[in-house]
Amino acid sequence: MRSDWYKNAVIYQIDTPFFLDGNGDGCGDLQGIRRRLDYIRGLGATGVWLTPFYLTPFLDGGYDVQDHLQIDPRFGDIADMVLLLEEAEELGIHVIIELVLQHTSDQHVWFQSARQDKHSPYRDYYIWADEPPEEDDDPMFPGVEESVWSWDEAAQQYYRHMFYRHEPDLNLQCPQVIKEIERIIVFWLRLGVSGFRLDAASHMVKQAGGGDADKGYWLLNHLRDFVMLRRPETILLGEVDVAVDEYADYFGDNDRLHMLLSFNINKHFFLALARQDATPLADALRELPAPPLRACFANWLRNHDELDLDGLSDEEKEEVMAAFAPDEEMRVYQRGIRRRLAPMLQGDTAWIAMAHAVLFSLPGTPVMRYGDEIGMGDDLRLPERQAVRTPMQWSGTHAAGFSTADVDRLLVSPIDSGPFRYQKINVGAGQLQANSLLRRVSDMARTRLGLKEIGSGNYQVLDTGNPAVLGLFYQVDGESLLMLVNFCRQSVTANLHAFRDVELTECLADRAYSATDCTRHPRDIELAGYGYRWFGVVKTRDLSDDA
Incomplete structure (x- = not known):
């Protein structure tokens, strides 16, 4: 029987260059990640998502891929990757890697050949025009790029680039490009990866349809078929920032993406955090379409990009x-915010822990970003999205325990001043403190792994009688789960009249609560400021009509 392991997983996202330097050259690498697999598994994660480690000029954090089949020497070699995959498997950790197919680096041999010779077999690998069309998409990075078209002197044509000008778009209508993609997939499947995160998946679909997304979904069907025929347990995780009513198109009928990163939930989550009112998130969850049986959503707090607020109203965005x-x-x-979670939440451990409690309560698979479990900060002196890409803070010793190299040799210096400095915020300190953020997040992650009801996707958003309290109720195979989180800093009471004839067993809470509200007939549940409580539910009657 095929395993839907991803529906009951906890995924830990790692920026390969900034996690741990294993060879002392100042750059994080695969060897360093391998050394910390025990830490990751101990945290409660059962999967890792690695940002690109391919050969790259590294002008866009490695997303400017120069060769999909070669590991950049800064990050290691194929042997390092094989060892990483081997040891991860031994620990029960699935490894998901980036599949960057929307574009390549302009240093890729395909593009260099294409631009030099109009009759090159690689010319059709990219999108060219004698004159740019009058109407096209806006660039992904307004203020940095003025257009999605740039002139190439050697080619004597314009080429399209949805992202940076040094990242020309691939022509995903070209059969030869699809063959190249198949070669890339087979190569990494044979090495043993468990899944691929499709970068810019919605843009890929549009390019595969010649500018029309409706004509481009065939690409997702093709990739799903190709992967399933070779490794049925492999997943496709898509970066899809589209309207909610388009989500179903990316799932298909269990024949497109396995997992979809729900940007709509993430945006409304932060609106709820800003208001200290769960209503925006609760409403967004009610609008979320049910995924097909073998698919699910992936949720996160922050990732390696900006917090993109497009999709909210202008008033909500400004809020x-x-x-x-x-x-x-x-x-x-x-459109977005280039900050880490902890600085946005003022370094308040209770508030940050509450945000994680919501993450682990949401229907779908939680994705944790490296460093968020200890409350790492950002470095706003760095340009654009790089502000949230700083070395992992392992200890208060030299270079935050990230590298033995001199600090001036590091790709980026660790944060060494202010409230989020590595001397104060680090893994070692978190492990020593009984009620640290690290301990609390790890407890949540490990508890979440035992709550298979969440992975089922069968949930109801409850009326808790208090707008500050998010209430979620899960039921599957006779098992039920109640999850409550308080979005405000004041103590509140959730009124759960629908649960008057059930028995609750508390399985996780932010603190010790009185047992009197968990008796046979609970009606009111107390929650401290930024508090959270998870309960197993023993039903004595059907709650579906009034939950």
């Missing part, structure tokens, strides 16, 4: 900006 990015230097691309 989030005012709360979490009051200074212009904290904003980017006229």
